[in-house]
Amino acid sequence: MFRTIKIKIFTIVAACVLLLGSCSEKLDLLPESAVSPDQITATNIKFFLNGLYLRTFGERDDHFLNDLRGGNYTWTALSGNNSAYGALITGNTLDDRSTFSSRIWANGYKNIYNANIILDAAEKLGADAGITAVKAETSYLRAYLYYILVTTFGDVPLITVNTTESIAKTPKAQVWEQINKDLDFAIANGRSLKTTGFETVSTEAAKALKARVLLALNDKAGAARLAKEVIDETGISIADNYGDIFRTAGAPEAIFAFENLKSEKNLRFSALFWPYGTAWAGSYFVQPADYVLNELYPDQDKRKAVNIQRITNADGTFNTIVSKYWDVQPIIISRISEMYLICAEGLQQPDGLKYLNILRIKRGLTALTSAEAGSGDQYLNLVLEERRRELFSEGFLFFDLVRTDKATQLSNIKTADKLVMPIPGAQVSLSGGILIQNPGY
Numbered sequence: 001m002f003r004t005i006k007i008k009i010f011t012i013v014a015a016c017v018l019l020l021g022s023c024s025e026k027l028d029l030l031p032e033s034a035v036s037p038d039q040i041t042a043t044n045i046k047f048f049l050n051g052l053y054l055r056t057f058g059e060r061d062d063h064f065l066n067d068l069r070g071g072n073y074t075w076t077a078l079s080g081n082n083s084a085y086g087a088l089i090t091g092n093t094l095d096d097r098s099t100f101s102s103r104i105w106a107n108g109y110k111n112i113y114n115a116n117i118i119l120d121a122a123e124k125l126g127a128d129a130g131i132t133a134v135k136a137e138t139s140y141l142r143a144y145l146y147y148i149l150v151t152t153f154g155d156v157p158l159i160t161v162n163t164t165e166s167i168a169k170t171p172k173a174q175v176w177e178q179i180n181k182d183l184d185f186a187i188a189n190g191r192s193l194k195t196t197g198f199e200t201v202s203t204e205a206a207k208a209l210k211a212r213v214l215l216a217l218n219d220k221a222g223a224a225r226l227a228k229e230v231i232d233e234t235g236i237s238i239a240d241n242y243g244d245i246f247r248t249a250g251a252p253e254a255i256f257a258f259e260n261l262k263s264e265k266n267l268r269f270s271a272l273f274w275p276y277g278t279a280w281a282g283s284y285f286v287q288p289a290d291y292v293l294n295e296l297y298p299d300q301d302k303r304k305a306v307n308i309q310r311i312t313n314a315d316g317t318f319n320t321i322v323s324k325y326w327d328v329q330p331i332i333i334s335r336i337s338e339m340y341l342i343c344a345e346g347l348q349q350p351d352g353l354k355y356l357n358i359l360r361i362k363r364g365l366t367a368l369t370s371a372e373a374g375s376g377d378q379y380l381n382l383v384l385e386e387r388r389r390e391l392f393s394e395g396f397l398f399f400d401l402v403r404t405d406k407a408t409q410l411s412n413i414k415t416a417d418k419l420v421m422p423i424p425g426a427q428v429s430l431s432g433g434i435l436i437q438n439p440g441y
Helices: 012-020 045-056 061-070 084-090 099-125 129-153 172-189 203-216 220-234 290-296 303-307 336-347 351-362 376-390 397-403 425-430
Strands: 073-075 254-258 286-288 308-312 318-322 331-335
Touching: 045 099, 045 129, 061 073, 061 084, 061 099, 061 397, 073 084, 084 099, 099 129, 129 172, 129 203, 172 203, 203 220, 203 254, 203 331, 203 336, 203 397, 220 336, 286 318, 290 376, 303 308, 331 336, 336 351, 336 376, 351 376, 376 397
Parallel strands: none
Antiparallel strands: 073 286, 254 331, 308 318
């Protein structure tokens, strides 16, 4: 890849070997010593793609960065306000040593490197329908990785052809442009959701992610158009049982989710939230913030009992926990309720309100009248609050506030510089002055 990532990683070779069940348990390689595109053939390319699927989603805690920074959680006695979690929640000690920054950066670039290898190999293998489908799915995964990077760090190095040279940051507008280019290819060349199932990238999955991207770029009409297409084309309904979305292998509402088998990924979100000694024993490092506990959910909202639970300990004390997740389940990236919320925001009043009310009614709330919903910023705030309720602990909140110019109202965001995370200090040092730290860190 490039010199700024001087870490040992599992390359795509390791993922492929693990899937094939042969050779060593792990390969401890630098990116530039990994497999070359010439070693990938039409026969084995799907094994390499399977490895990329397995590795693209990063560490458990990183998925909740936007919930931590956006105000959904507070720390617990087990973590404390000086922990990595506390630094994000308070903003007081957040600096370029953040383990969140280091993990997100490393996971992003090692898998972009691997995606580039697959795309290079596929280009040489021709235009066979199977190879084109591989290119479409790989393009989506690279777009997803860059989406995580650009929303976390802002300007980041844009690498579509692998190199061992140090690379400077690319303006984020160009990164967004590449994300859209990759998603457009996936939309044009992918397979339908009915063919792939929700644990493989489909045309509809690419449309769903692009709808999110367009919302981030403030193209609300374009976002709503794509979200409506996903709703109409998939025929997926908003789930009657909100908890089933996150607690069953069938993952109703899922448009795309990473497979999360106990024999492979074995990622259990509940381990961050549940205390030791409970059914889904974990670390209990964060808990719901006071606003989430006391104000976010009306009493009749069905989501509250799923997302928040009070549990009694053996000594008679109690903990209030984030209870949304239980055992090992598919890792949902896009689901149909998000599409309804994008339509609600993108279409504005009165058409958007129809989509918002469909979701509200499903979740036990009453439909809002046009007068109650209001317009302009009043209506936007209403939609954002509904997004916070529905997408709680799914990694959305902070960036929702960033893209709508509301994040600087948070107590942990002292200046606009803090809207992005620090680039890992070790990467800045290793770049020899080419990679510049984000202002304010």
